[in-house]
Amino acid sequence: MSVVTMRQLLDSGVHFGHQTRRWNPKMRRFIMTERNGIYIIDLQQSLSYIDRAYDFIKQTVAHGGTILFVGTKKQAQEAIAEQAQRVNMPYVNHRWLGGMLTNFATVSKRVNRMKELEEIDFDDVAGSKYTKKELLLLERELTKLRANLGGIRNMNRTPSMLWVVDTKKEHLAVDEATKLGIPVVAILDTNCDPDEVQYPIPGNDDAIRSVSLLTRVVADAVAEGLMARQGGNKGEAEEPMAEWERELLEGENPTAQAEEAPAEKAEEDGGQAATESK
CATH class of the missing domain: 1.10.287 (Helix Hairpins)
Incomplete structure (x- = not known):
C-alpha cells in the first residue's frame, strides 16, 4: 500500500509542472502530457518514487541516520520548519550558507x-x-x-541525507552533498535535472500544498524510522529513542489521510495554485 494516495497528489496539485517553454529535456520520462501550455507530471511514477524514497528514509533513520530538511523559497519555509521540528531533525529554511556541509x-x-x-x-x-x-x-x-x-x-555532524525542495534554487546544497557523497531526496519539477538527485520525486515544487504534502510524507518516514530505531528492528538500531521522541510519535500515523474533495475540483484548485506560483 502506498504511503500517499493518488487523490492526495491530485488535490495538492503535485501533477502540475512548469510551462512548456521552461523545462529540462531530461525530465521527459516523468511527463505524462501537456495541457494549456503546462506540463502534467505522471503521478503513477510519482507514487512509485515516493514509496522508494520513503523506504530509504525510514531505513536510514532506523539505523541512526539523520536527514537535513532544505527549502528556502517562500512556499517551502513554513512546511520545512514545521515538519523538521516535528521529528526533531535539522533544517535550513532561510538561506543556505556556502560550506554548511563542506566546511x-x-x-x-x-x-x-x-x-x-x-x-x-x-x-x-x-x-x-x-x-x-x-x-x-x-x-x-x-x-x-x-x-x-x-x-x-x-x-x-553532517547529515546522512538531504530533503530538498527545488534543486535549482538549492543548487549549492545539492552540490555540497554531491561532493561529500550524501544522498539527496528531492522534489523534481519539470525544469530540474534528475541526474543530480539519488532519490527523485517527480512533482510540483512551487505550490504550497504540494510542497507541504511531500514534506509531511518525508517527515512521516522519519517518524517511522525513529519508531523502528527504538525497538522495531530487534536491537539493530544504533541509537535509542529519547523519552520525548516516544511521546511525540506515539500517536503518529505515517500513512497520510486521504481527503474527501473530488479530483475534478482538485485539478481546478491545483491549476490555480500552479498558475500563481509558476
Missing part, C-alpha cells in the same frame, strides 16, 4: 557563537558588561545567526 567545522563555530549570544540578557543593560549600543549590535547579530543557523543548532 561544517567553521559553520559549527558560528552555531556556538549563536549559543553564546543567547546567554546574554539584552534587557539588563546595567548588569551586563556591554554598553547599550554594543548590546544592540550583539542582538542584531543574534537575530541574523538564528535566521541562518537556528535550524541546525543541534546538528553535531
